Amino acid sequence: MKKSEMIELVNELIDGTISEAEKKVLDEELKTNSEAEKYYNEMLSLGKVIEAGKPAEQEIDFSGEVMRKIEKKKYAEKKTGVSIMEMFSFMTNKKARYAVVFGLGLVGGILINMAVLNTSNQTSLTTGSEYSGTMSDISKPANFNKGGLLTIDKNGIKGEVNSYYLNDMIFTEIKIKSNESYSMKIGYNNNLKVYALRTLNLKEDGNIGSGNGVIQISGKGDNTFIIMFKNKNQNKTDAEINIFSGSNNAVYSSKFTLN
């Protein structure tokens, strides 16, 4: 068997696309050709290495953000395209045409203002004290530095937030228990970048997503969310993570110095 043929058959075997007839031929080759056997074993090991290092699926929901961008672009295109007066050129009465355009402008202005206010609500997060909790040390996991524990028990929402950190990495675990639907935002300072998001132990609804430098969790029932952050900088830096209730008041605030 030619080497190129052997390589193709080994790869097809690994991908599970080899035919029965080809497999028989390859099996014979592997028994008698030590080079083929070595190649096959190396490819098997490679498959294991790739599988072990395979990046996990990340949770995300940016559909709202995409649709906002599309609407914004559509609006900008209309603005730079045909003039609005030209669009109503079919109206022969000039006064009526101005009245319609003015009316549309007024409605448009209100809609834009609403959109801007909506956006600023998402990004202008401020701290507050609607929720309060007791910060206390948690038992220190091997090699990781101690973080903080907050107990949340307010308005039917019970929860715990634990953080651990090691070198340039922060591991934050949020456990929420609520019979009602909830939604919270997690803000973080510019020294951090999001490394991974995950929902764990999902009992009922639960979502985690990120956008505009803010992570949002929402759900109902008994859920655990994991967020990992990493230091953006090469140097020692301060990290700050804040968790906000729906009304943007801080539930939990934690500061670390990362090496």
Added chain:
Amino acid sequence: MNEISDNVLVENVLKGDTGSYEVLVKKYQKPVFNLAFRMTGNYDDANDVAQSAFVKGYEKLETFDPRYKFFSWIYRIALNESLNTVSAKKRFVDVEDTTLKSSDTPLELYETVEQSERLHKALSLIKEDYKVLIVLKHFEELSYEEISDVLKISVQKVKSRLFMARQLLKELLLQNDRF
């Protein structure tokens, strides 16, 4: 309830129903984001890339050929966006991923991340044309035919590039004694 087909949704969008595009975004945002994440190695970059791919997809929707799958089409846009981002940065951002399991303690998690980083550092050293094949086949688990659709190359070419990609990756990992 029957799911509306992608082609019907595309037709609706082209008739002016923007809401149908949101259905498509919701349906494919996760795989598109994960492709971008696995190509760029950075969550925030992947978020930008995936969103940009969907915005571009909307703008270019008239060019979509309904004989092909919408998924392959948007996937290709996301792939090109990812490659542009990576090439603009002229580097692979340090790999930012991990496989989290319920049982992972922070320490186990850290070790998993280290393993993952070694693989991705090796991947970052091979040509993009080859890396794409590893990502699509092993991480996205696409078939030869699906990869052929996304990359617009023949199935035979998919195979030969994939086999070469594995060969190169194997040699790099062997050099670093990762076997």
